[in-house]
Amino acid sequence: MAHLPDKPAFKVLDAFHGQGEIWKYIVARVNKKIEVIGIDTKPNPNEFVLFGDNKKFFPSISLEHYDVIDLDAYGVPFDQLEYIFDHDRRKKIHHKIFLTFIQSIYGRLPLGLLRKLGYSEKMVKKIPVLFDRNGIEKLKTYLALMGVQRIFIKSQGKKYYIFFEI
Secondary structure (H helix, E strand, C coil), rough: CCCCCCCCCEEECCCCCCCHHHHHHHHHHHHCCCEEEEEECCCCCCCCEEEEHHHHHHHHHHHHHEEEEEECCCCCCCHHHHHHHHHHHHHHHHEEEEEHHCCCCCCCCCHHHHHCCCCCCCHHHHHHHCCCCHHHHHHHHHHCCCCCHHHHHEEEECCCEEEECC
């Protein structure tokens, strides 16, 4: 909550909404008007949620209308990050990003992320487990390459809650 926009009202795009529990919790505890638009692959009968794959929705959503983008994924939302970085550079806009990074013990990092860090597809295919080590360090390097100057991380086991601004 310490990283929320410093204004009385703002909009959130919650790209992995689920039941929306995180934002319901925040809305109930802060004195701000927060409008949350959720996207999820499972329908939510209790509220309006864009139903489907967020990667397909992103090109049709005006991201500039949102102050916060929440990428609370079970995994590594690399494709979504790539879209947001590209969009924000083209439009010259600014977002606060909340990101959850989860890499299971044998979890694969996205090939696109590894390519951005200079690893070729051929290298990764030869010894994939070698390149999947230290996933959080690789993500931090990627964010630095994308121009992110400061990140805040809270971790619990192999789950990392990250905040940064573009």
